[in-house]
Amino acid sequence: MSIGKTLKLIKQRRKSLRERVDVWGRLQELHDSCIPSYCHTNLAASGVAWLRLLRSAALYKRHGSTGPVLDFGSGTGELAHVLEGDFDYHYVEMDETQVPILKQDLPDAIRLTADTLPKEKFAFIFALDSLEHNDDYANLIDELTESLTADGILLVSGPTENFIYKIGRKIAGFTGDQHVTNIYAIEKVLEKRLENIATTVSPFGVPLFRLSLWRKK
Numbered sequence: 001m002s003i004g005k006t007l008k009l010i011k012q013r014r015k016s017l018r019e020r021v022d023v024w025g026r027l028q029e030l031h032d033s034c035i036p037s038y039c040h041t042n043l044a045a046s047g048v049a050w051l052r053l054l055r056s057a058a059l060y061k062r063h064g065s066t067g068p069v070l071d072f073g074s075g076t077g078e079l080a081h082v083l084e085g086d087f088d089y090h091y092v093e094m095d096e097t098q099v100p101i102l103k104q105d106l107p108d109a110i111r112l113t114a115d116t117l118p119k120e121k122f123a124f125i126f127a128l129d130s131l132e133h134n135d136d137y138a139n140l141i142d143e144l145t146e147s148l149t150a151d152g153i154l155l156v157s158g159p160t161e162n163f164i165y166k167i168g169r170k171i172a173g174f175t176g177d178q179h180v181t182n183i184y185a186i187e188k189v190l191e192k193r194l195e196n197i198a199t200t201v202s203p204f205g206v207p208l209f210r211l212s213l214w215r216k217k
Contacts (some may be wrong), residue, residue: 002083010050014039020101021163034075034097034129035088035189045168048088051203055211056155057082063153063197063213066125070112072144073130077102077109090122114140117147118123128157129209131186134180138189145193148216153197157211158183165208190214 001009018039060069067088071079074091076098083089091108093099102109112118120124125144131137134182144154158164161182186209190196194214200206 001082006082009081010088012107013078016105017076019093022048034078038078043080045082048168048203048208050127052157053082054169054209055077055200055202056157057084059198059200059213060063060126061085063152064124065153067149067152068121069145070117070122070125070144072097072125072140073133074098074102074129077106078114079111079126079128080106092117105150105174107216117143122147123149123152124128125152127153127154129159131156132158132183133182135180137181137186141186141189141193141210145216150216152215154194154214155211156183156186156214157202157209158186160184162207164206169207187212193210193217 017035021035021039034049038046040046040049056079069083069087069089071077071089071091074080074093075095077089078093079092080089088110089106089108090103090112091100092112092114094114099111103111106110123170125148127140127144133139134140148154159182161179187199197213197215197216199210199212202209202211
């Protein structure tokens with residue numbers, strides 16, 4: 001996707017979300033959804049959120065293979081809008097306020113639940129900034145692993161919660177109260193179960209978010 005096309009898409013998605021969601025009246029309430037980040041009036045804060053998605057899409061393009069895709073903790077499905085090519089898109093989302101937006105914009109998407117994920121189904125699974133919101137993230141990692149095909153890949157991202165990240169979060173107006181752990185604790189669990197393919201940070205080498213790729217040993 002060209003830079004011009006990417007910027008146009010982001011502008012359209014920001015406008016679409018802002019028209020349908022009262023973001024600033026419910027900033028903390030919606031923080032789990034990433035909608036405030038995608039729509040933030042501070043373009044630096046918004047850019048960090050979109051760059052994480054674009055980096056995830058680039059990793060999928062480089063390491064992914066043909067087959068069904070699962071977006072675990074999909075929110076409004078913004079990831080699907082930046083992924084290129086034809087793919088069979090499935091999603092898991094617990095927040096019922098976000099699902100109608102995803103269904104309206106992505107009518108062919110297939111909704112699943114965390115406790116009914118099919119075994120050995122997905123060639124690629126995204127768990128972007130979702131696991132750190134769950135006390136039972138170790139069990140969720142097991143369930144996601146079982147849903148991977150033999151050569152499938154799991155992409156996990158999450159905030160580092162380091163000093164720079166906390167400053168940025170404060171500037172953006174978020175508390176971070178919804179996070180029960182950090183990406184380093186999540187990666188320790190992943191290391192026990194899966195093989196790490198690659199790890200990178202975003203944005204542009206600044207360690208605000210870590211993104212890591214995993215496959216079955």
